Amino acid sequence: MALKFRTVRCALGLGAALILTVVPADAQFTGHYPPGVEGVKGGTLPPPGVYLRNYNIGYWADELEVGGLPPSFDFEISALVFAPRLVWITNAKLFGGYYGADILIPFGFVDWEQGVQGAPGHMDDDYFGLGDIFVEPVTISWHGDRFDAGVGYGFWAATGDFDRDRPPVFGKGFWSHMLTAGGTWYPDAGKKWSFSLLNRYEFHHEHEDFDITPGQTLTMEWGLSRAVTETVEVGIAGYYQQQTTDDDGPGAGDVKDHVVALGPEVNVAIAKWGLFASLRYNHEFEANDRPKGETFTLTLTKRF
Secondary structure (H helix, E strand, O other): OOOOEEEEEEEEOOOOOEEEEEEEOOOOOOOOOOOOOOOOOOOOOOOOEEEEEEEEEEEEEEEEEOOOOOOOEEEEEEEEEEEEEEEEEEEEEEOOEEEEEEEEOOEEEEEEEEEEOOOOOOEEEEEEEEOOOEEEEEEEEEEOOOEEEEEEEEEEOOOOOOOOOOOOOOOOOOOEEEEEEEEEEOOOOOOOEEEEEEEEEEEEOOOOOOOOEOOOEEEEEEEEEEEOOOOEEEEEEEEEEEEOOOOEOOOOOOOOOEEEEEEEEEEEEEHHHOEEEEEEEEEEEEEEOEEEEEEEEEEEEEEO
């Protein structure tokens, strides 16, 4: 049985992994936030100060976990994404925690192909694009002897380059609100071990080009690490993302996509430069109604 489809859609959010999904005749959409952006100690916000964090992400996939595709259907996408994020944590207190705010602007390059070679509907293209801007006007963070915790509210503005005839890696075509809550627990007094959990929940507005409001999206990211020296930390990090409600509108589908991934991470602090570097690899080993791929993320954080 042939599957009717328009194009492959993908989402880029906070400077990192790419989440894709096919948009069949009953269109499906994913959320803005890319899982796996924050790995080890993802539930920890930094102490008061001004920081520039740059996410550098490479993503590649050639598996599309969608039922009904013909055996001769080809699919491949690769992307290189850069997302500078300016973070300001103030000394002002709110509910006993430090108040902060941040803004992020993603951009990058995408090369993609999908369809049956030589058949109508086969597409092959590459492009450079500006992404949807993320603004987080409110974060609150707490730091205890054995824990860190944080909450926040932010929104994704539909400022990116959206085109219905190509994967919207950098522009989704709709606005979203996002709530964040997470924390990091240190089992030992020396804080050599850490376990973190970060939760994101997105509420989406109606798409600007379709009369469809995408379903809400839950993302959970976790990390387990151990400091091997005063400046080097190793661990594993993973994520789970799930559409939790149906899309709403004419022609909206009832399939809820999800993806699960896991991989290693290495963190290095370079004190003389005031720089913190994180290198992470995530392998997506389970997916539904979306591609299944590999992500490499290099995150550089500089305090001013």
